[in-house]
Amino acid sequence: MRMTFTEEQEMLQSSVRKFFEKEVPTELVRKIQSPDSTGHSDELWRKLSHAGWLSIAIPEKYNGAGGTLFDLGIVYEESGRVLLPTTFYSTIFASLLIKEIGTVEQKPWLLSDISSGKIISTIAYMEPDAIHNTDCYKTVARNNKNHYYLTGTKSFVQNAHLANPMIVIARTEDEQANEGLTAFLVNPAQSGVTIKQQYTFGKDRQAEVTFTEVELGPDNVLGVPGQAKQGLELAIKKATALQTMEMVGGMKKVVQMTVDYVSQRKQFGVPIGSFQAVQHHLANLATYRDGSELAAYQAVSLLADGLEASREVSIAKAYASESYKNITVMAHQLWGGMGYATESDLFLWSNRAKATELSFGTRDYHLSQLMKYITANEVDKQEQISNLSYSI
Numbered sequence: 163m164r165m166t167f168t169e170e171q172e173m174l175q176s177s178v179r180k181f182f183e184k185e186v187p188t189e190l191v192r193k194i195q196s197p198d199s200t201g202h203s204d205e206l207w208r209k210l211s212h213a214g215w216l217s218i219a220i221p222e223k224y225n226g227a228g229g230t231l232f233d234l235g236i237v238y239e240e241s242g243r244v245l246l247p248t249t250f251y252s253t254i255f256a257s258l259l260i261k262e263i264g265t266v267e268q269k270p271w272l273l274s275d276i277s278s279g280k281i282i283s284t285i286a287y288m289e290p291d292a293i294h295n296t297d298c299y300k301t302v303a304r305n306n307k308n309h310y311y312l313t314g315t316k317s318f319v320q321n322a323h324l325a326n327p328m329i330v331i332a333r334t335e336d337e338q339a340n341e342g343l344t345a346f347l348v349n350p351a352q353s354g355v356t357i358k359q360q361y362t363f364g365k366d367r368q369a370e371v372t373f374t375e376v377e378l379g380p381d382n383v384l385g386v387p388g389q390a391k392q393g394l395e396l397a398i399k400k401a402t403a404l405q406t407m408e409m410v411g412g413m414k415k416v417v418q419m420t421v422d423y424v425s426q427r428k429q430f431g432v433p434i435g436s437f438q439a440v441q442h443h444l445a446n447l448a449t450y451r452d453g454s455e456l457a458a459y460q461a462v463s464l465l466a467d468g469l470e471a472s473r474e475v476s477i478a479k480a481y482a483s484e485s486y487k488n489i490t491v492m493a494h495q496l497w498g499g500m501g502y503a504t505e506s507d508l509f510l511w512s513n514r515a516k517a518t519e520l521s522f523g524t525r526d527y528h529l530s531q532l533m534k535y536i537t538a539n540e541v542d543k544q545e546q547i548s549n550l551s552y553s554i
Contacts, residue, residue: 165456167236171232171236174233178215178236178240179240179243181213181215182240182241182243182246185206185209186206186244186245186246186247188245188507188510190203190206190247191244191245194248195247200367201247201324201366201367202248202249202321202324202367203248207248207249207279207282211277211278212279215237216276216279217277217278218233218234218237219231219233219254220261220273220276221273224269224270224273225277226277231400231403231404231462231465232462232466234254234404235403235459235462235466238405238407238408238411239410239411239414241411242408242410242411242412242415243411243412243414245514249282249320249321249324249325251320251401252283252284252285252321252325253282253283253284254401255285255320255397256283256284256285256329257272257276258396258397259285259329259384259394260272260276260384261273262393262394262396263345263385263386263390263393263394264384265385265386281326281327282321282326283325283326283327283329284319284320284321284322284325284328284329285394285397286316286319286322286328286329286331286348286371287299287316287330288316288317288319289314289315289317290315290317293317293318294523296331296391296395299331299332299333299343300333301330301331301373302314302332302334303346303378305335308379308380309380310334310377310378310379310383311376312330312346312348312354313374313375313376314372315370315371315372315373316330316331317360318369318370318521319368319371320366320367320368321367322350322367322369322371323350323357323367326350327349328347328348328349328350328371329345329347330345330346330348331345331346331394332346334388335388336387341388342388342389342391343389344387344388344389345390345393345394346382347381347382352376353377354374355371355372355373356371356373356374357371358370358371358372362517363513364514364517398522399471399472400465402475402522402523403458403478405479405521406457406462406475406478406482407458407459408518409454409482409486409515410451410455410482412486412511412514413482413485413486413489414455416447416490416493417447417451417489417493419493419508420444420492420496421444423496423500424496427497427498434496443496444496446488446492447489447493450484450489451485451489453485454478454481454482454485457474457482458478460474460478461475461478472531472535473535475528476528476529476532477532479522479525479528480528480532482518483518483519483525484519484525486515487515489515490511490512490515491512493511494512
């Protein structure tokens with residue numbers, strides 16, 4: 163587990179922080195979150211691609227920087243400090259899936275185009291009745307004479323109106339009627355695709371996308387037909403871990419802003435930060451922040467080393483979801499009236515805390531996953547004891 167950065171990672175963190183502090187002021191966040199915005203800034207997108215932040219974890223042979231998942235996590239943490247308001251996250255998520263399941267012919271052009279900022283992408287995988295369980299997906303792609311006909315509905319698809327290609331996960335059957343999940347590259351402007359915006363608490367751009375007999379050729383298949391499940395689940399796991407890094411960045415910023423506020427706000431002639439009750443609250447904020455950092459760093463570093471880490475990812479996401487929410491709620495209380503005034507900007511982090519709490523699995527979902535891991539481990543232990551007893 164990595165809790166200290168290498169010299170190169172310290173330089174990366176410094177560069178990313180300077181870039182985001184300069185290029186992503188809260189005024190831009192407010193502007194992109196406004197109802198009349200598309201949720202995207204072409205100018206910021208160009209700067210992100212020119213700076214190389216889109217290509218951090220993409221291999222050098224695909225025009226990437228060749229960094230690790232942990233390097234990408236550093237970028238996510240710094241992006242969380244400033245509430246990066248672009249299509250960055252959905253496109254990186256798509257790149258993770260492409261790396262896992264793309265063919266040798268597909269990876270060079272798809273990953274190279276993502277590295278250079280030519281592609282904005284997203285993954286349409288969740289469904290109204292199957293948010294997390296890939297075995298319950300109802301969206302199907304019927305194979306007829308080497309063409310597929312895609313039908314179904316996907317929910318909470320980030321930046322669906324801007325993505326091209328959109329990567330859609332659907333159930334398919336092979337010639338022996340064996341079912342599997344297949345990823346398809348779909349142009350949202352294609353006939354049969356309907357996009358309906360979903361209004362979210364975090365004011366990000368998510369949509370319900372309906373597919374009605376959308377015709378797709380063999381070139382639209384990403385990877386091997388029927389073999390996308392394992393790669394999708396790994397990409398989701400990595401994206402979840404990365405989001406905990408983003409949440410940690412947001413927590414650090416809120417704690418920093420709150421310490422600054424209570425150090426300047428005076429009551430009875432002294433800063434309110436000198437009051438013991440306020441200091442107790444600040445200590446709690448620091449505990450939430452530091453615990454989330456430890457869990458997030460552990461999850462991402464294990465995944466970066468190629469380890470399974472499902473348990474660690476669920477621990478990180480469950481704890482970060484609760485911590486980010488608690489930190490922003492307490493910050494509002496310590497700020498008093500100013501904490502509830504929209505001019506203060508604190509509400510921007512509160513909104514993001516709620517949005518990230520709900521995405522990639524809530525606290526309750528990941529706690530239920532942890533119970534499964536614990537139960538499975540207990541069963542394994544009992545089997546090992548039984549086998550040992552039998553041997554004796």
